[in-house]
Amino acid sequence: MANVQFDLVSPERRLASVAASEVRIPATEGDMTAMANHLPTITTLRPGVLVVVHDGGMDEYVVSGGFAEINAESVSVLAEQALPRSEVTQEVFDRMVEDARNALDHARDKQKDEPDVVDAAAKLLSDMVAVGTHIGLDSKQSSFG
Amino acid sequence: MPNLKDLKNRIASVKSTRKITKAMQMVAAAKLRRAQDAAEASRPYTERFNAVMAGLAASVGGSDTAPKLLSGTGSDQVHLLIVMTAERGLCGGFNGNITKLAKIHAQKLLGQGKTVKILTVGKKGRDALKRDFGSYSVGHIDLSAVKRVGYVNAQDIARDVLARFDGGEFDVATIFFARFENVVSQHPTAQQIIPAKFEQDADADVTLYEYEPGEEEILADLLPRGVATAIFSALLENAASEQGARMSAMDNATRNAGEMIDKLTIQYNRSRQAVITNELIEIISGAEAL
Numbered sequence: 501m502a503n504v505q506f507d508l509v510s511p512e513r514r515l516a517s518v519a520a521s522e523v524r525i526p527a528t529e530g531d532m533t534a535m536a537n538h539l540p541t542i543t544t545l546r547p548g549v550l551v552v553v554h555d556g557g558m559d560e561y562v563v564s565g566g567f568a569e570i571n572a573e574s575v576s577v578l579a580e581q582a583l584p585r586s587e588v589t590q591e592v593f594d595r596m597v598e599d600a601r602n603a604l605d606h607a608r609d610k611q612k613d614e615p616d617v618v619d620a621a622a623k624l625l626s627d628m629v630a631v632g633t634h635i636g637l638d639s640k641q642s643s644f645g
Numbered sequence: 646m647p648n649l650k651d652l653k654n655r656i657a658s659v660k661s662t663r664k665i666t667k668a669m670q671m672v673a674a675a676k677l678r679r680a681q682d683a684a685e686a687s688r689p690y691t692e693r694f695n696a697v698m699a700g701l702a703a704s705v706g707g708s709d710t711a712p713k714l715l716s717g718t719g720s721d722q723v724h725l726l727i728v729m730t731a732e733r734g735l736c737g738g739f740n741g742n743i744t745k746l747a748k749i750h751a752q753k754l755l756g757q758g759k760t761v762k763i764l765t766v767g768k769k770g771r772d773a774l775k776r777d778f779g780s781y782s783v784g785h786i787d788l789s790a791v792k793r794v795g796y797v798n799a800q801d802i803a804r805d806v807l808a809r810f811d812g813g814e815f816d817v818a819t820i821f822f823a824r825f826e827n828v829v830s831q832h833p834t835a836q837q838i839i840p841a842k843f844e845q846d847a848d849a850d851v852t853l854y855e856y857e858p859g860e861e862e863i864l865a866d867l868l869p870r871g872v873a874t875a876i877f878s879a880l881l882e883n884a885a886s887e888q889g890a891r892m893s894a895m896d897n898a899t900r901n902a903g904e905m906i907d908k909l910t911i912q913y914n915r916s917r918q919a920v921i922t923n924e925l926i927e928i929i930s931g932a933e934a935l
Contacts, residue, residue, distance in 0.1 A: 507693075509690040510690060510796070511687050511690045511691070511796040511799075511877050512687060512795060512796055513687075514689050528857070529858060540853060540854045542855070542856050542863060543857040543863075544857075544862075544863055567697070567866075567867065569693065569697055578690055578693055578694055580800075580870065581796075
């Protein structure tokens with residue numbers, strides 16, 4: 501089976517660079533799977549779990565947002581914050597949720613007249629909480645007040 | 646002629662200065678390696694990011710609905726200068742060069758009748774600009790508590806800058822930092838970040854991408870990140886430049902201290918010899934007089 505060159509980079513480091521057979525991406529408008537010969541696409545990401553399937557098995561990464569560039573031979577994911585799933589402990593996750601919550605509060609505070617921005621921040625928070633459910637971590641602050 | 650004791654004290658003091666500068670040089674060398682690694686690690690992200698942005702900007706840039714971060718506010722009256730320097734001195738001309746470039750830039754803009762606002766990052770830049778341009782300062786970002794710059798720091802700065810932009814405080818933003826060439830040369834650089842400019846390789850393969858969601862939504866989402874990315878890479882370049890500059894400054898200082906010790910030692914030996922000779926003459930002439 502043809503492989504795609506998969507790169508996962510964050511501003512601080514390159515997390516992965518492998519030949520993958522399949523990459524599952526949490527795109528803004530829904531999950532998508534990229535394999536070889538995919539139509540060239542650029543999509544933004546929502547907070548979620550990115551799954552890479554390669555010869556050696558399967559890797560999972562938690563990403564907080566960013567975008568992905570997909571073409572026939574390669575998939576590059578540029579994530580603002582990305583961590584291997586094993587490094588996402590309860591503590592790390594709590595902080596990520598906290599950040600999203602702060603962003604939402606900030607948006608509610610400063611940009612009341614721009615509901616789009618507030619909605620976007622709220623969605624970010626709920627996506628983040630959903631990530632927790634997905635990887636089996638509990639977001640302590642499950643109320644959306 | 647200074648007496649022997651004074652000379653001896655001076656030599657001792659210069660020696661301990663040399664020890665300190667030598668230690669600082671070695672610390673800077675170690676930090677430089679780390680800073681360079683960090684800059685290296687961020688490069689794939691920045692390059693890919695800029696390539697994608699260039700493609701997007703080229704296809705959306707012309708339209709009337711292009712985001713303000715890309716097309717500008719339609720005026721260039723108010724300029725925000727973001728001057729990024731170190732938190733600490735003793736690094737040669739590093740801070741001075743950056744602030745000098747910023748000063749020249751500010752003066753030119755003022756000469757053209759523009760309004761100038763200055764945001765400083767790093768204590769040294771604020772101190773240097775306080776006297777001549779203190780009244781233009783709109784804020785200062787303190788990174789002295791930060792041991793190692795991370796993307797989070799860049800995001801904080803970017804958030805501040807973007808909030809000001811959204812508030813209509815300025816039209817054009819330029820960052821000032823030193824680009825790291827090598828250990829002995831760091832180039833003070835001015836880079837315009839708002840409205841954003843992306844250079845596209847003319848001969849790069851143009852792949853037609855499918856955009857999801859639409860091009861404009863993606864652009865609107867990515868432009869603020871672009872500001873953070875630009876600031877982040879400037880911070881990293883600056884960190885590497887600072888350590889490089891400190892390393893060569895301390896190397897010079899160590900060498901100068903060495904030269905000074907040699908000179909003082911010669912002087913010390915000469916005066917010691919002179920004292921001995923003097924004493925001998927006194928003894929001999931005393932004996933002859935008997």
